[in-house]
Amino acid sequence: MTTVRDAAADVRDGDVPGRPESEPHHAGPEGSPSREPPSLATLFWTHALVGATGFGGSIVWLRRLMVEERHWLTAEEFNNGLSIAQFMPGPNVFNLIAAVSRHLRGTTGMVVSSIAIMTVPLIFVLILGTLYAQYGDLPAVKNAMRGISPVAAGLMLSFGLKTAAAPGLRNPIAIVAVLTFVAVVVFRLSLPVVLVTMGPLGVLMASRRVR
């Protein structure tokens, strides 16, 4: 699995400005680009689409939508939202939608987006749930999934690499990313354990560097 090594190398290299990301679309050197928050209708339809297509984790598709295609958020704003979403309890997709909602029409936007992202999947739940209750086994779904899961894995990998390419992962602190990776992949530590050990370690290391 060369991807693992490449990924680790990316993490070590740290600051890799404007790599495969479509950053050039953003105006302004640091802060927010000049942009209009999307309308509630736009929020609904785009999130409904993410919900309908979100194989392999909706967060991957949300990043693609919000950062790369529509430029509603900068990569940094998305990453900050993602940090909060991951460190808070609960399903992280809704945490993320809540955490970035202040950039996207506030609480109303959050509610609209959350409902939208569940609309199509809930219809699937009703259909597949009923079929399951009747037949107990769904071979066609299983077969299709055998083909879809490697694609979902590839999406998740590219998401990880894009996140790693963000500036802000400078040399010494990148070791925390490597340690987190090892803790999860090699030692199979549970996520809560990883969060309470690696989080403080990262903050401790950052407190020595950030002024």
Next chain:
Amino acid sequence: MNEASLIDLAVEFSILSVLSFGGMTSALTEIQRVVVEHHQWMDARTFADLYGLGYAMPGPNVLVVSLIGYHVAGIPGCLVATLAMAGPSALLAMLVVLVWDRFQGARWRRVTQAGLFPVIVGLALSGGCLITVAAAHGPTAYLLTALTALVVLKTRVSPLWLIALGAILGLSGIL
């Protein structure tokens, strides 16, 4: 369906919502304990089937809980369980963001942000690797994973085409 199970669904999943640090994946054992052992809403095999079904569907992985709710108490159960699992934690996240934004520019905030970010990167990368291994039924699967990652990183082609390709390969028995 009786009201008792709707209330039980609401209470149990609200508690899980605010306690499930690490998200749905790490909440799974506790969900199974509550659903299979404590309330005996279903047997372990049904739970495993619904879990697999939930992950097979597109959309947020909270769908596992939606399926459980549907199985226990029909459409109302589905809605109650989903809202209970996603709502409380999302409100909590929103409150944290409110506090967070009040301290814009504060040193402790920048330190926390800088310190938590590498953990997120590590988690994203390890998630990708674990799913790759779990999804790999053979060399073709690895190839498809690598192709997807490459296409997504290097081109602007929509991943939907790759999802369709995967579904066709799976249905035709190639994968």
